[in-house]
Amino acid sequence: MTDEERGRGPGRPRDTSIDARVVDATRELLAEVGFTATTISAIAARSGVPGSTIYRRWPSRIQLIEAAAAPPVPQLGPPTGDLGRDLRRFEDALREAFASPLARAALPGLLAAYQEGQPSRPADERLRDSWRPAFYAVLDAAGPEVVDPTIDPDDVFDLLLGSLLVHSFVPTWGARRRRRPTATPLLLRALRPPAGA
């Protein structure tokens, strides 16, 4: 987007403080008033940036919300090689990312918007560039005695991501007996090479 914007202006550098003000206002509104009420006019009023300027920088409200609510890059440190410990640390970090008021407001609303035909790019790129590679690193650091190399790590990541979506956003569907379910023990079992292999 930056290249496009640069190409468009008459030589004047883009004022990045405007972007930051708009994104900050969007984050605050999502956490305070929720997805539906985070409209471009509410964002304009909060940030002091006119709606027309916002629309020149983000083609739609949905794309602005995606940019504002993209999951943070995980701050995990290098894996220890202890798969159980690393996997639980990873699960806890992703669960925490989903638990923020910002994520709770934005993510289900974005999923609903995608079903109504809104395009999705930043969320895609952010997961591909951050959480997935961090997950591959956890598996790579573990030995072949605990991670079967024939398993597609994306399949395991999707189980983990999915269980966190269920626990974070579908709480009432649960009818569950335990308070704080965790996927890690089952994933450890699923990753293990078959006996005698």
Added chain:
Amino acid sequence: MTDEERGRGPGRPRDTSIDARVVDATRELLAEVGFTATTISAIAARSGVPGSTIYRRWPSRIQLIEAAAAPPVPQLGPPTGDLGRDLRRFEDALREAFASPLARAALPGLLAAYQEGQPSRPADERLRDSWRPAFYAVLDAAGPEVVDPTIDPDDVFDLLLGSLLVHSFVPTWGARRRRRPTATPLLLRALRPPAGA
């Protein structure tokens, strides 16, 4: 709800055809125009039932959409006892339930509404009364050599439900290499008792 309604009326039996017309109109609208545009006034116009009558039967638009879009009771037949086969059949049926235009329109919109404080009852009850027991039946039909009895079946169900949510509603987050991912092989591995147990 039926008991409440019976208690409320002046002895006249409730006209169930009105309920059916409203629910049918809601289903059609969800599939045709999506979650946002399925308003009470659109449902009233489509069904011919006045909005005031609709609100007497469902306290909110969200509760009407839940009733209309609750996942169907699974029609799986009894498990065969072949865990791989039964689990894949179960996964395929749940995936198919999520793939209907009705479910695609309703489920992400409902998840978003729950985050904005809307109560959720029917979806909860429907999963508890239908898909979860059908899943327990699949595990119960398999022998202890393939299902470790110490595993909580709800944990495994949540992995499966979650991976289906990811594959059904977060397609662009994927960056996946394979076309039609399936959770069954990993779940089979996770369920297996430890070697030597």
